[in-house]
Amino acid sequence: MSDELILETLTVTKNFFGDKSSGVNNITLFIPKGKITGIVGESGSGKTSLLKLLSGHMKPDSGEVFFHGRPLPVRSINPLQAHTAISMVSQDNSGMDPNDTVWSNMVNALPSEDANYAIQKVTQALNLLGIYELREQPFGKLSGGEKQRVTIANALINRPEVLMLDEPFNQVDANYREGLQHDIRQIVKEWGVTVVLVSHDPAELLSMADELIVIKEGEIVEHGHPENLYHSPKLLYTAKILVRCTELTAAQAKICGIKSKRATVVIYAEHAAVSAIGISGKWVVKQVLFKGFYEELIVERNEVTLRVLNYQLRKYAVNSKVSISIKKYYEFGKWLG
Template identity: 40%
Template sequence: MSQKATSCQYVFSDVQQPNLPLIHGQDVSCIFEGKEAVVALNKVNFGIEEGKITAIIGESGSGKSTLLRIIYGLLEPASGEVRYRGWLVPTRKDKLIPGHDAMKLVSQGFDDLNLYAKVWDNVASQLPNTDLERKRLKTEAVLAKLRIDHLAQKRVADLSGGEKQRVAICRALINDPEVLLMDEPFNQVDAAFRDDLQQDIQQIVAETGLTVLLVSHDPAEVLAMADYLIVMKNGLIVDQGNPHDLYYRPKNPYTARLLAKSNVLTPEQAAVLKLESQQLIAIHQEFVHWQEAEDGAFWIKDFRFRGMFTEVILGNAQLTLHALQYPAAEVKKNTRIDILVSAVHYFEA
């Protein structure tokens, strides 16, 4: 089956559904059977647009890696369906070798890499020997694009985690997939090199129209590079949308805590700050301010130096808030203060 072909070769009864996003999931569930059944996904619905970077984010056990594997066809949903270009994604029951032909998956553990072979051989081995000159030129090009051409003759076993990640991405990209799936792609990449790898991926998307779907638990990663976010919790999609919108206008308190480490307050806690609300509210740390006051109703409970800024814990016996102080400056515990809030997000009922 070519990348542009239908899934009828594998799913004979399938009929293409028009006017869907590139990847479309409807009521997708996944249950792992054991002593007790574990519901990994519970009737989730989603759409992945072509030529964009979409990130699935959530805490460990939220179902994000399971969703990635269902999209690729490694797992079969217990109910619902996933479609690619309107055609059903074939699964293990449909194909001898699972995995959609138009997609490539880069896993966390570099399982596909031959650690004792050279970088060049790991990447070039993905191409046939029918045209050796094309094979050489294409291998050179993809290594250069990921900036590891200088490592071509090194063994993979001798590389750093970040360099191995780049080799794994090169192996995935050399056959020009339409979709690149990545499971925690920056886990083993040093912070100093993470930005460079993110920018390289963004550049490849801009140049080729590649669609990228990645799984992450780190808000800093996805806010920096994703065009669209899917937020998962306990097998459910609790929020999805543009990263900017989800950061400042989350629909779910979990999203506010995950993306912004926001202070989520009950109506009773909000009243301590003289804020009226009938529902939960969120106050991002950067919107909490204070000033010293001898008779202040609040005080600084603790602080944590974070480098460029200080995380300050403040409040009173009824309330604890986290705030950011930028630039970092001297903070004294037990200093009496007044609290000022510059922005509040009110969740709908």
């Protein structure tokens, strides 16, 4: 059964300088209802522009955005029902007054002047994100992570159908980040809210998103289920964004024992195994990066540098000689770059 769609774009283009060098170009996409769609791409590829177009914050030069199958007009001073159904959390917490308390900030954002209604809504939203105790704090005095929680609570206050999140976890430490990710997944499950998530963190996108859209120079270049994109990327660009990997030329790949006629060979860190014994032992450990329950080794041979995962902690010291075996590799032609 195919997913019900909530947002669609049809050949949407928005350029800032009259040519294709900025913004987004000719984008047709479908956002499934009640799912988390992740948008990934290098810096400046057009992710935020796309969110603004999808939420009616920006008018396309051409093409159309549809919400529930109907054209979505650009926002004006009096927002339409469709606009209140789409809530956006931007990177800069804009819209929050740093000198005002969390409570006042949130009450002020509500359209109704009914005090009981406001108390109920704000209390609900703060509890949802587990931050009711922050209500009397000035927004500007909160930590980065607390600010993010408040901004997300504020965006959820009117129970939107779609929540757009533009790098919502970038100021948050690892523990807090996981808690916030968990809460958002819970809200998606319980409310059936649709999330569109822009992030630079591949681990976050792979674990949170149901669908991933890869964007490059303002165009969608690949899309699909995160697991499929991780294991079978069509483009080198996608592999480099999502995976801890090493990119080699065909000549460099030869040093790893790989014969390839393609322009580029990519080796994922988890597909290279290290051992202290073996016929070659020609690789030298250059760096040992402690990662908790595993290490990432940077090994070198004839100026070829590889990233390798190692689960036998402290087994290999810097400058020791090791053997490397490659279990799997990916080849990319020039035209797929």
